[in-house]
Amino acid sequence: MEPKASFVDAMRAQPENLAIARDTVLRDLAAADLEPWGADDSVAVLAMGASLNSAHTLVAALAAAGRPATAFVASDVADGLAVVRADRTIVVSESGRSPEPLAAARTLTSGTSVGISNFPEQPIKDTVDAVLGLGGFPDSPVYTSGFTATILAYALLLDSVGALDAADEATRIPSRAEEALGGYAAIAETIGRVLADATTIDVVGRGGSLTAASELSLMVREGLRTPSTAFETFQYLHGPMEVLSSDDALVVFGDGRELSIPSSVLDAGVRVVLVTSASPDSVPGAGHDNLTIVPLPAGLGIFERAVVETVIGQLAIAAAIQHKPYPLEDFLYHQDDTKLPVR
Structure with a gap:
């Protein structure tokens, strides 16, 4: 099973977890040896829930550099309500088991795809050309470390393929999180x-x-x-x-x-x-x-x-x-189809 942590513990562990994520993503990028992205290459992000929220930063960063990028609700793509024809696609699932991004990835007919996941050995690896792991650290049910680590992974990925100069930012992110937690x-x-x-x-x-x-x-x-x-x-x-x-x-x-x-x-x-x-x-x-x-x-x-x-x-x-008179970590309603079985 995926290791879980309380919200506060996972929140407090972010500086350490972000440092782990940086090292892990850099290792996986080196192993993937991705080709440079062209200046006019279009980028799509496929994700659900919190992972989709993280994509706004990537889209805004690329737009500021004049690069076309769009974040898609993965279930729309999987069900044919949206069509992706991007040169580069990023598939995001912290668990690596969210069915909608994986199904959406299987509809792609062009371009190359990169996955981002805290658990890259899960089914996400079967649906993308390369997958970047975040480190497998424990996260909270209301995502904390995995969310900010995904933002860090975007910076490293875009720097690696020559889309943006973001390596220095990525290096500073763990300390920025630590300063924010205290400040x-x-x-x-x-x-x-x-x-x-x-x-x-x-x-x-x-x-x-x-x-x-x-x-x-x-x-x-x-x-x-x-x-x-x-x-x-x-x-x-x-x-x-x-x-x-x-x-x-x-x-x-x-x-x-x-x-x-x-x-x-x-x-x-x-x-x-x-x-x-x-x-x-x-x-x-x-x-x-x-x-x-x-x-x-x-x-x-x-x-x-x-x-x-x-x-x-x-x-x-x-x-x-x-x-509040109730705990943060306990969800009232549980859905059985938002994650595939753990490998």
Whole structure:
């Protein structure tokens, strides 16, 4: 069976696990000897759940470099609701046993494919041209280490094939996670109280920050059992925010249009958390009792920032669960078809 850890233990082990993942991915990349990717090569990511959330960072990083990339819901591809015709495909499954990404990979008729998994010996290896392992470390049922390690693997993969210069970022990610675990522990207690008291929680971000926004929303649903949805920043402005009330919370990641979103809802009693590298002086609602600003270091690369933002969300979940009458790790509903049998 796959080794499991508690949420807090797996969260705290991330610096060590990320270092393991870096070494393991580099080893597997050397063994795979992948050919360089062309400047115009299109990239597709096939994944489900948390793994799909991680793909926003990869897509945003490639887009910033002018490279075409799309993340697909793997079940859509497997069932013919979406068609992939990419030059390069990345299949992501932390367990290596998620049936939808594996079925989607079998529909591919062109290009080359690379898998990313914490357990590369599982069925994922039969569906891709090469698979990159993360190290087989214990992870929590609400994914922590495996999620951030996948982001690290993206950076190393894209650097290895010449798509992006991301090796330095990948080297820094374990220490960035360690700094975030220590540096944001105190403010996470405040965020946790906000999340625990909310009836519903909206989470907003765009580009690489949509990774942390989407993953925090999923952790809220899985761990806190609270209704939550993630939105791309500008999409959020086109109607979804109209349901907010003083019973709800809003978490926003970003440095652009995200800065002015809080000011429109703070006086309505909505508790808002803004995670940003922008100066508080540039935030219209700064100083409002209902606004908590979480400052990010300036100059983070896109993969580093995604990991730091994700760790902040993890810390907030760990703090919020202390105010709930149930454990974080126990899921209420179990589905028998979301994983293939362990080899």
